[in-house]
Amino acid sequence: MTSTSRLTGELTGTVLRRGDAGYDRARAVFNGMIDRRPAVIVGCREPGDVARGIRYAREHGLALSVRGGGHNVAGTAVCEGGLMLDLSPMRTVEVDPDARTARAGGGALLGDLDGATRAFGLATPLGVMSGTGIAGLTLGGGLGWLAPRYGLSCDNLIDAQLVTADGTLLDGVDDDLLWGLRGGGGNFGVVTTFTYRLHPVDTVLAGALGFPWEAAGEVLRAHDDLVATAPDELATAVSLAWGPSGRPALTIALCWCGPPGAAGPVLRPLRRLHPDLDAVAEQPFADWQRVPDAGYPPGRLHYWRSACLRHLTDPAIRTLLEVTEAMPPGDSGIGLQGLRGAAARVAPGATAFPHRAPQYDFLVLAQWPDPADSPRHVAWARAASAAMRPHLEAGVYVNNLGAEGRDRVHAAYGTNYARLVELKRRLDPNNVFRANQNVVP
Numbered sequence: 452m453t454s455t456s457r458l459t460g461e462l463t464g465t466v467l468r469r470g471d472a473g474y475d476r477a478r479a480v481f482n483g484m485i486d487r488r489p490a491v492i493v494g495c496r497e498p499g500d501v502a503r504g505i506r507y508a509r510e511h512g513l514a515l516s517v518r519g520g521g522h523n524v525a526g527t528a529v530c531e532g533g534l535m536l537d538l539s540p541m542r543t544v545e546v547d548p549d550a551r552t553a554r555a556g557g558g559a560l561l562g563d564l565d566g567a568t569r570a571f572g573l574a575t576p577l578g579v580m581s582g583t584g585i586a587g588l589t590l591g592g593g594l595g596w597l598a599p600r601y602g603l604s605c606d607n608l609i610d611a612q613l614v615t616a617d618g619t620l621l622d623g624v625d626d627d628l629l630w631g632l633r634g635g636g637g638n639f640g641v642v643t644t645f646t647y648r649l650h651p652v653d654t655v656l657a658g659a660l661g662f663p664w665e666a667a668g669e670v671l672r673a674h675d676d677l678v679a680t681a682p683d684e685l686a687t688a689v690s691l692a693w694g695p696s697g698r699p700a701l702t703i704a705l706c707w708c709g710p711p712g713a714a715g716p717v718l719r720p721l722r723r724l725h726p727d728l729d730a731v732a733e734q735p736f737a738d739w740q741r742v743p744d745a746g747y748p749p750g751r752l753h754y755w756r757s758a759c760l761r762h763l764t765d766p767a768i769r770t771l772l773e774v775t776e777a778m779p780p781g782d783s784g785i786g787l788q789g790l791r792g793a794a795a796r797v798a799p800g801a802t803a804f805p806h807r808a809p810q811y812d813f814l815v816l817a818q819w820p821d822p823a824d825s826p827r828h829v830a831w832a833r834a835a836s837a838a839m840r841p842h843l844e845a846g847v848y849v850n851n852l853g854a855e856g857r858d859r860v861h862a863a864y865g866t867n868y869a870r871l872v873e874l875k876r877r878l879d880p881n882n883v884f885r886a887n888q889n890v891v892p
């Protein structure tokens with residue numbers, strides 16, 4: 452049963468408790484490994500619902516969690532026995548094509564924002580699939596196809612409406628708080644509206660180049676050389692996974708957001724290596740943003756290990772190939788998503804997101820449907836990440852972290868941690884927002 456404020460004290464919005472119809476759907480997040488039961492779920496339709504939810508949780512001594520798109524693999528959107536603020540009803544997007552800005556609700560998905568801006572031939576940098584939430588993505592950084600050209604999602608966040616830990620609605624944020632929202636996660640408040648800068652992006656040249664496994668080492672070397680000097684218009688993501696032929700396969704997905712004619716010479720070093728698949732074609736950017744969706748259905752079991760990877764040396768490549776060959780057959784993969792160009796030219800202290808050298812976001816992504824297979828997949832992901840460790844940086848992208856302990860949280864915020872603590876002390880001294888990769892006040 453759905454109740455309203457009359458039945459549950461001062462809570463407003465759609466209020467669900469255990470046993471209510473819709474409760475199990477509302478507590479489910481993307482990662483099927485996460486199975487937590489909040490005491491109350493508040494479906495928020497406007498900032499007042501959020502503010503009352505925060506006050507209610509504080510007055511009743513309940514843990515608080517915040518759900519944007521529910522994609523985070525650590526499952527921090529949902530808490531056990533506490534109050535979950537579910538922002539998924541707040542998905543409205545307003546575009547101002549003259550000012551080249553968009554305002555999006557705190558529960559909007561990437562597909563909502565891309566879908567609204569495409570009508571104007573505009574876009575802001577987001578992630579690579581449509582079902583991810585803009586909230587978690589942007590607050591942690593936001594790495595996708597437009598990053599080399601226009602920066603991370605957080606670099607394009609220009610303002611926010613936010614409810615603070617004492618339930619106050621801020622209609623805009625000061626420079627210090629904006630700095631913290633650009634990579635400091637959900638530590639400072641519940642963002643009810645994100646305002647982004649938009650850029651002219653219409654059709655792009657995008658798709659995949661696939662290579663036979665025998666060529667994988669040579670292709671990885673050529674790709675590393677290519678991205679060291681390629682223009683900002685090029686974004687790439689390497690994937691090592693089981694191919695349809697029952698053997699591992701190496702795929703380079705790419706997106707060129709510049710004049711199509713200029714891409715040919717840039718891509719020549721890869722095409723010279725005889726791809727057995729060349730599916731790169733001109734297409735609307737917003738369509739390309741949906742291409743990976745089918746490969747990541749919600750509800751599968753996920754276990755991820757990740758770190759920053761600066762140099763793809765020959766020993767690193769050898770290890771990468773070995774751990775791929777040891778991957779259990781199925782839908783898992785290893786990804787190397789490029790962080791370079793404009794996203795890497797920002798000073799590490801200019802935003803809370805600290806990892807600004809040109810590098811790869813290295814990700815061991817294990818996913819499988821059957822809980823009985825969990826030990827095998829988790830063991831492989833751990834072993835793969837341990838084998839790669841000598842080649843990896845200490846730093847890690849906060850949005851890829853699982854529940855991995857304090858050291859890893861520090862590694863994620865890096866040199867910006869001390870300033871984040873100061874900001875946390877100002878805005879959330881009691882650590883109300885702690886169901887996240889937590890900055891401890």
Ligand SMILES: Cc1cc2nc3c(=O)[nH]c(=O)nc-3n(C[C@H](O)[C@H](O)[C@H](O)COP(=O)(O)OP(=O)(O)OC[C@H]3O[C@@H](n4cnc5c(N)ncnc54)[C@H](O)[C@@H]3O)c2cc1C
Pocket residue numbers: 480481516517518519520521522523524526527528529538557558577578579580582583584585586587588589590591592593594595636637638640641642643747850851886887888
């Ligand atoms: C299939 C898949 C593909 C992905 N691809 C990319 C990619 O291309 N690029 C990339 O950078 N990342 C990518 N990610 C990682 C993604 O950025 C994170 O999982 C991110 O946390 C998802 O945001 P969300 O809103 O969906 O998360 P949620 O699970 O809803 O929230 C995660 C955390 O964010 C905070 N939060 C959520 N909403 C709010 C809010 N409104 N206000 C304040 N805090 C809030 C909370 O602390 C919450 O615990 C991908 C993840 C998946 C599963």
